[in-house]
Every structure is written in C-alpha cells, then in structure tokens.
Amino acid sequence: MKVITTHPGMDFDALASLVAAKKLYPEARICFPSSVSSEVKQFMAVYGDIVPHVLPEEIELSKVSELILVDTRWITRIGSFRNLVGEKGVKIYIYDHHPPHPNDIHGDGGLCRETGATVSILTRILRERKISITPIEATLLILGIYEDTGSLGFTSTTTLDLEAAGFLLSQGANLELISSFLNRSLTEKQTALLNDFIERAEKRIINGVEVVIIVAEVDEFVGGLSLPLHKFIDLKNLEVVFALIKARERIYIIARSRISSVNVNEILSSLGGGGHNFAASALIKEQDIKEVEERLHHLLKEKIRPRQTVRDVMSSPVRFASPSTSLKEAKDLMRKHGILTLPVLEKGRLVGIISREKVDHVMAHNSGRASVKGYFSPKAFTSPPHLSIKKAQEIMMEEETRTLLVLDNEDLVGIVSGPDLLRAFHEGTQGSSYLESHPHKNDPPGPREPEFSFATLPKDKVRPRSISGKKGQLVKDLLEKRVPRKIQRISEQAGKVGQRMGFRAFIVGGFVRDLLLGIENLDVDLVVEGDGIKFATELARQLEGELKRHRGFGTATIVLPYGFRL
Known part of the structure; x- marks a missing residue:
C-alpha cells in the first residue's frame, strides 16, 4: 500500500x-x-x-x-x-x-x-x-x-x-x-490577541537591526496564531518580529523576518523549533516565559548578522563645490567625475546642493562665469552613517530625492545614490537552490526592441563588487536561460571592451530585479565606471554601429546595422 x-x-x-x-x-x-x-x-x-x-x-x-x-x-x-x-x-x-x-x-x-x-x-x-x-x-x-x-x-x-x-x-x-x-477576518479571541500584540510590543536594536519582541499570556490556546501576528506586522510595517505566547504550560514562539540578515529558522532551531529562513515557530513546554525570553535575547545577539548601513554603501570622498565656485567649474567637475549632484560646502560646513540639471538650465540662459552661490538649493537631505539602507531608501522615496548626503556629526563623509542602494539590495538577494538546476527555454523576444543606456560613474564614486561563487553562477545561468542570445552577445562584447579599457560595467535597475524574479524585461541600464562616451565609442566600433553622443549628460546611444539600439 x-x-x-x-x-x-x-x-x-x-x-x-x-x-x-x-x-x-x-x-x-x-x-x-x-x-x-x-x-x-x-x-x-x-x-x-x-x-x-x-x-x-x-x-x-x-x-x-x-x-x-x-x-x-x-x-x-x-x-x-x-x-x-x-x-x-x-x-x-x-x-x-x-x-x-x-x-x-x-x-x-x-x-x-x-x-x-x-x-x-x-x-x-x-x-x-x-x-x-x-x-x-x-x-x-x-x-x-x-x-x-x-x-x-x-x-x-x-x-x-x-x-x-x-x-x-x-x-x-x-x-x-x-x-x-x-482574506480572513479575525475571531473575537484573535482580535483580543492582536490588541495584546499592539500593547505589549517592545522594540530592541540588536546588531543594528530593529527587532520587535512580544510577550503575552492567554488563558487558553488561540487557534490561528499567525493570522493576528501577520495583521500586526502589516499594520506596523515591521521587518523582524518574535511573539512569545504562553497558554497554560506551553509557550508558543512565532517568528517572522523580512530581511536576509535575520534567519528565524536558524534562531528557533536552537530552541527546538524551525521552519523557514523568514518564518519559523517553536513549542516549549513547562518552562518559565521570562527565562525563555532571556534565552531568545542571547540567541538574537549571537545569530543576527549586522545589517548593511549607509556607511557600507556610500561613496567617499565626496566631490563638492563652494558658493564661490563658478557654474562652469561645477559643470566641468560633474562631467569629469560623472556625477549629477554636487554638495555645496562653506568653510567645511554643508550649506546646500546643486544639480547638473540646474547648472545646465542656468548656463543655457546665462554665462558660466556666474557662481554657484545664487543657484544652489539649501534643501539637502542627509543621513547619519549608521542608518540602515532600508531606512535610507524610505527617506529617499518619501522626499523624492536621488541622493542622500552622509554626515558624521557635521562632517560630510559620503554620498549615497539610488544605484548604490540598488546594488546593495541585489547583492543581499538570497539565491535558492532550485535555480541552479531549473531548466528554462529561451522565450522569443517581445515586439519591442530592448534598449541599453550608457551612463558614466567615476571609479572613485563606485565601490565595485564582483558576484562570484554560487551567486555568480546563478546570475550567469539566468542570463543564459532568460535573455535572448542577441543581448547576451552584446553584453559579452561590452564586458570585453571594458576589460581592455580598464573600465567596469554594471547592469542595474529593474532588469536585474526582474531577471531574478523571472519576469521579462528587455530595458537594460548599463552604468560604466569612467568615461561612458569613450567606452561607447569603442563599443560602437567593435559592433559596427552608429554612435550618437549626448555630451551634456555624459551618455551615448549606439544604433546597430539591423536597427537594434544600445
């Protein structure tokens, strides 16, 4: 049988x-x-x-x-x-x-x-x-x-x-x-438990990670404990939660994590439980709940990996202008180093920021001899070095800004951009074992042609990180299985050109995210360390394509003989 x-x-x-x-x-x-x-x-x-x-x-x-x-x-x-x-x-x-x-x-x-x-x-x-x-x-x-x-x-x-x-x-x-x-509604007992969660939740910072711990006692077991916990997590938008619920002689621990640096399966396995990296549980019998809470706290300090902070991803030292810097000097500085914003410092103190877009707009109507003083914005968004990259992203989204200036006390020590955060998040993506052997046939390209955009970043403004080992093989396999061969050949040629010229090139943006998720996305952003136009000129020669330079933005477009645009 x-x-x-x-x-x-x-x-x-x-x-x-x-x-x-x-x-x-x-x-x-x-x-x-x-x-x-x-x-x-x-x-x-x-x-x-x-x-x-x-x-x-x-x-x-x-x-x-x-x-x-x-x-x-x-x-x-x-x-x-x-x-x-x-x-x-x-x-x-x-x-x-x-x-x-x-x-x-x-x-x-x-x-x-x-x-x-x-x-x-x-x-x-x-x-x-x-x-x-x-x-x-x-x-x-x-x-x-x-x-x-x-x-x-x-x-x-x-x-x-x-x-x-x-x-x-x-x-x-x-x-x-x-x-x-x-989409279930809570029972009366689950609603009471949710209210307990809200009242008893305690925030702790452990190894730089915000952890919420809830300790509650109920007269009898409440079925479906995870439902009120999920409601609580969504209500408060929390990342890591451990709920300890005592019902008579039993203690139920339910843990949820939304970040890779906190593996709740590993933590609760030490208490006889387990589950998944992001969701786990444990059942402990006939023990004092305070002692269990103390054991859990020690485990959290031992097992939680320090989280990436702004200091880990920021670019440093920072190029800057002074109020007396001419607009032409500011533009030349931004063009030379491939940056789109310049902090403005006066006697070593941050007083504002000026963008490449603002400089171009003013110079189109006035002489470049005018100084930065009359045109920079005093509204600069800042962050301390210890801020998590998740919090940094939240600030940038809320304020609708592409950069954060990093201040240690009042000293400008770095700058963080959207691409910096994007690289950090993707490097933290956890590869799953099934991906290494999952077969996938190349899908035919869609009706629209993919587009590559070449932008410039200077070597001292990018912290190059290579993807190697199992994750590197994962990405390589996904490119081979999910990306049309035409694009693969172009990216391979771009890599060879960059290697010969001493440049490094990165694919960033939604293409990377959708590649990992298995979603078709043929719009590719390629960021080059160094001179993007110089790089594109050589690549155009190798691919026998027509080059269109956009010097004002430090970018270029290549049109290949068969109509494909880079």
Whole structure:
C-alpha cells in the first residue's frame, strides 16, 4: 500500500501538496494528519468531497510499502508513520520546501528545494510530465502557493512560485474563490490577541537591526496564531518580529523576518523549533516565559548578522563645490567625475546642493562665469552613517530625492545614490537552490526592441563588487536561460571592451530585479565606471554601429546595422 501524508496542523500548502502528490502517485491513499489548521477545517467543511482521504488510525502500518511525505521531512512531525523510517521494504519519497534540519528524514527519492511553497515544486513536476490539472485542482493548488507566499509577496517567494502560479492560472485557477479563504477576518479571541500584540510590543536594536519582541499570556490556546501576528506586522510595517505566547504550560514562539540578515529558522532551531529562513515557530513546554525570553535575547545577539548601513554603501570622498565656485567649474567637475549632484560646502560646513540639471538650465540662459552661490538649493537631505539602507531608501522615496548626503556629526563623509542602494539590495538577494538546476527555454523576444543606456560613474564614486561563487553562477545561468542570445552577445562584447579599457560595467535597475524574479524585461541600464562616451565609442566600433553622443549628460546611444539600439 502507498500512503501520502503531511505534518500536523496541516495548512493549505500541505493540503494542496497532498492533492498534487496524489496525481503523481494515483494508486496511493491520502492520509490526513492528526490535526489541521482552522482555515483548512473550514475549507474541508464545504469542499471536503474533492479530497478523499483516510485518517492515521485507519492505516495498517505493516501493509505500507511506500510512504510519500509532503511539506515536511521531520521525523518528529509524521506521527505514527515515524515507525516506518528505516523499515526494510519501505521506500520513502519526500517533497518539501523547508531548509535542512537535524530532524530530517533521508528518503529514497522525491524533490526538496527551498521555495515559497511545497506545492510549487509539485506543480512544476506535473507540468513537466504533462499531467492534466482540472480548474478545481488548479484553484486548490494556487491556494497553497498564495497562503505560504503571502499572495506572492513574502520575501521567501521564488521564481518557481511565480511560474507555478502563472501556470495554474492558465489551467483555470479561480482567484476570486481563494480570496475568501485568504482574506480572513479575525475571531473575537484573535482580535483580543492582536490588541495584546499592539500593547505589549517592545522594540530592541540588536546588531543594528530593529527587532520587535512580544510577550503575552492567554488563558487558553488561540487557534490561528499567525493570522493576528501577520495583521500586526502589516499594520506596523515591521521587518523582524518574535511573539512569545504562553497558554497554560506551553509557550508558543512565532517568528517572522523580512530581511536576509535575520534567519528565524536558524534562531528557533536552537530552541527546538524551525521552519523557514523568514518564518519559523517553536513549542516549549513547562518552562518559565521570562527565562525563555532571556534565552531568545542571547540567541538574537549571537545569530543576527549586522545589517548593511549607509556607511557600507556610500561613496567617499565626496566631490563638492563652494558658493564661490563658478557654474562652469561645477559643470566641468560633474562631467569629469560623472556625477549629477554636487554638495555645496562653506568653510567645511554643508550649506546646500546643486544639480547638473540646474547648472545646465542656468548656463543655457546665462554665462558660466556666474557662481554657484545664487543657484544652489539649501534643501539637502542627509543621513547619519549608521542608518540602515532600508531606512535610507524610505527617506529617499518619501522626499523624492536621488541622493542622500552622509554626515558624521557635521562632517560630510559620503554620498549615497539610488544605484548604490540598488546594488546593495541585489547583492543581499538570497539565491535558492532550485535555480541552479531549473531548466528554462529561451522565450522569443517581445515586439519591442530592448534598449541599453550608457551612463558614466567615476571609479572613485563606485565601490565595485564582483558576484562570484554560487551567486555568480546563478546570475550567469539566468542570463543564459532568460535573455535572448542577441543581448547576451552584446553584453559579452561590452564586458570585453571594458576589460581592455580598464573600465567596469554594471547592469542595474529593474532588469536585474526582474531577471531574478523571472519576469521579462528587455530595458537594460548599463552604468560604466569612467568615461561612458569613450567606452561607447569603442563599443560602437567593435559592433559596427552608429554612435550618437549626448555630451551634456555624459551618455551615448549606439544604433546597430539591423536597427537594434544600445
């Protein structure tokens, strides 16, 4: 007999994975775990007929020849089926998306990848094997993906989850139906718990990271603890939260993280729990909650990696002008070093900022002999060096500015631009293991031609960072699999030209983000260290293209013989 089962407290990802696995093993019986989540219980009350199943007590273990586990591989989370592990003649197949853990079972087959949802892995297999999926099945499967990825919004969401969701929509998945199960209102007890979260939340700065810790006690266990916690996180826009909830003799810890420097799976594994890098939980019995809180605090100080700050990404030293600097001198300085804004300092003190756009506008109507004094803006946005790059981005978005000047006390020590932050965020992107072997055929290019823009950044204003090792191979593989060969050849040639000229070139902007997410984007921004026009001139010669220089902006356009524009 073949049996498919999952973990206690079965959620929608686990339920959907059971259904998907049944399509891979049609002769197997689905066995529900000893408990299911309240949301799944409500779903089954209405739609239970579409998932025929048995309960553990109905299974005679001695007759089981194959055990298929989905959404778990912990030996401590499969109930009585743990007795089959290591049994002669029993094969175990595992499909799971959790990171490795000491409690893991090592099966005879299956597929384990760190993705947003287990059902995404199974959906990919069904698609590759061309196994048909009905619209009802597609709806249940996408419900599992949406629940575990926060409707594809959690940081744990991967390209595979996006592709699986897109495929299921093409098979008739009904998003209107699943919204009624995902957008749930709080029960009376959950609402009371949410109010407790708001009242008891305590912010702590640990290794430069803001962590919110909540300690609460309830008379009896409240089902669906994660729902009020998610509401609280969204309400306060928090990045890292640990909630310790004591119910009688048990302490439930639920942790959520939106940043890669805080791996909650690693932290709670030290307390006997686990889960994902961005979502984990633990259950502790018969211990004092204050002692548990103290242990957690020590773990946080030990495990949280210091977060990138403005000091880590800023460009330094800073080119600047004085009020007496002529507009022509300011323009020449910005053009020479490929910068678009100049801080204005008077006797070493920051008094304002002037942009390349402002200088060009004034010089178009007046002589360049006029000084900066009458035209710079006293409104300059600043940041201390210890500010996190996330907070820096928030300030730049709120103030609609492209640069932040970094002040240590009153000393100007650096400048941060949008591209600086973008590089920092992308370097922090966590590569998932499935990407290294995920097959993907090149899609034909869309109706519009891609465009490359060449901009100039000076070597002393950019901190070059190379992508190497596993992440480097990841990016290389994605370029080969997702980008049309025409663009690949051009980027390779650009790299060779840059190497010969001693320049470094970076692809930045939305293209990089969409490449990692698996979204087609053929608008590419290429930033060059040094003289962008000089670089473009040589590249145009190599590609036999027509060069159009835009000296006022330090940029250039290349039109290739077949009409392709760079």
